[in-house]
Amino acid sequence: MAEKTIIKNISIVNEGQILIADLLIVDGLIQKIGKVTDDKSFSLIDGTGKYLFPGIIDGQVHFRDPGLTHKGDLYTESKAAIAGGVTSFIDMPNTYPNVLSIDLLNEKYKLASEKSLANFGFFLGVNGDNLEQVIHTDTSQLLGLSDDGLYFTKKGNLLADNPDIMERLFANCKSIIAIHSEKEQIVEENELFYKEKFGEDIPIEYHPVIRSEKACYEATKRAIEIAKKYHARLHILHLTTEAETHLFRNDIPLNEKRITTEVSVHHLWFSDQDYKRLGPLIKWNPAIKTEKDRVGLLKALIDNKIDIVTTDHAPHTLEEKEKPYFQSMSGAPIVQHSLNIMLEFYKQGLISLEKIAEKMCHNPAILYRIKKRGYIREGYFADLTIVDLNSRWTVDKGNILSKCGWSPLEGTTFQTKVTHTFVNGHLVFNQGKFDESERGQQLKNIY
Numbered sequence: 001m002a003e004k005t006i007i008k009n010i011s012i013v014n015e016g017q018i019l020i021a022d023l024l025i026v027d028g029l030i031q032k033i034g035k036v037t038d039d040k041s042f043s044l045i046d047g048t049g050k051y052l053f054p055g056i057i058d059g060q061v062h063f064r065d066p067g068l069t070h071k072g073d074l075y076t077e078s079k080a081a082i083a084g085g086v087t088s089f090i091d092m093p094n095t096y097p098n099v100l101s102i103d104l105l106n107e108k109y110k111l112a113s114e115k116s117l118a119n120f121g122f123f124l125g126v127n128g129d130n131l132e133q134v135i136h137t138d139t140s141q142l143l144g145l146s147d148d149g150l151y152f153t154k155k156g157n158l159l160a161d162n163p164d165i166m167e168r169l170f171a172n173c174k175s176i177i178a179i180h181s182e183k184e185q186i187v188e189e190n191e192l193f194y195k196e197k198f199g200e201d202i203p204i205e206y207h208p209v210i211r212s213e214k215a216c217y218e219a220t221k222r223a224i225e226i227a228k229k230y231h232a233r234l235h236i237l238h239l240t241t242e243a244e245t246h247l248f249r250n251d252i253p254l255n256e257k258r259i260t261t262e263v264s265v266h267h268l269w270f271s272d273q274d275y276k277r278l279g280p281l282i283k284w285n286p287a288i289k290t291e292k293d294r295v296g297l298l299k300a301l302i303d304n305k306i307d308i309v310t311t312d313h314a315p316h317t318l319e320e321k322e323k324p325y326f327q328s329m330s331g332a333p334i335v336q337h338s339l340n341i342m343l344e345f346y347k348q349g350l351i352s353l354e355k356i357a358e359k360m361c362h363n364p365a366i367l368y369r370i371k372k373r374g375y376i377r378e379g380y381f382a383d384l385t386i387v388d389l390n391s392r393w394t395v396d397k398g399n400i401l402s403k404c405g406w407s408p409l410e411g412t413t414f415q416t417k418v419t420h421t422f423v424n425g426h427l428v429f430n431q432g433k434f435d436e437s438e439r440g441q442q443l444k445n446i447y
């Protein structure tokens, strides 16, 4: 029987406004927004006093599947995502084997269709090793290409470090190329300097000095210059410095931009003042930088120089994190808490609910040309998130769903809570309980 649900009397946050209405979901789609009459055959959710967002689309995650499933997998991490209101994700190619061919990409889609509770999309990996194959592949139907995380497999794999590879790729490929932007050469010089000073165990607070503003800024500036030369479609992943935000435009709409960027929630939430308290748990690449950078990134997000919010969700075991500087893995789990973090900024009066929906739902759909998702519109997929804006709870080991079982946010009290998450009209998350009877769908793009 068709699944039919009515959400009554809810504040709908969508396309720059908030409207109180009912919403009817039939067969996975939003059938009607407005006044809906009750019918006994429908499941009913009373939305009075609550807010409805389009399901969050997270444009950058590392769910570790296949190959690194001791850290996380498509089932556990998609479950964590859904508890945080995320209904769709795009996963990076640094799983094992690295996703450097269409065959491996298709295998990953197949795996996700069996395991993922949320909707899924995957980047095709690109680096020096598969450059010629990528250039000769029709990539127009892919969500995008990325080199993110591939540098962990082999040094020298960052596109941002290889102008010759960027030139050849940007000249020949018109699909989205999403890059991790740091100049490895500058990072290595800094590593050497601090290694001489401290030996192997460099204090973690030097991480943003080693993975410096200069390393980020110079890489981003050069990548943008080369992209402009070829009118390429460049996306700079996880921006971390205020300086870089000035390299991006806000005078044209997103769908006309050829150069776009994002910020990951942890770079809005933490600053270098947190290294003393949290140590390697907040070691990320690119690094968490200064308080000035944190404030500048939030400003650039609101000013539309930054287009979307992502998580770069990257689980590692605690054992892999709590090691001396050079051995400690970079990255942390955060997909379950991205909406809570953004809503905390709303509570502080720093951002509107409408802007949060724009940056986490609408804009990822525009940027990655995702079909019929990212908005609350009749005829669109019913990917929906209900939040209670007045419900306090504290992150602790008992409520973390990522397989690795820890979070840099442990002990943090949020003032808002995700209560329900629908994926394709199916109520997967209902006040803490999961219905795992269905799987998410592959994200399709408009090309």
Ligand SMILES: [Zn+2]
Residues within 6 Å of the ligand: 060, 061, 062, 092, 148, 149, 312
């Ligand atoms: Zn990443």
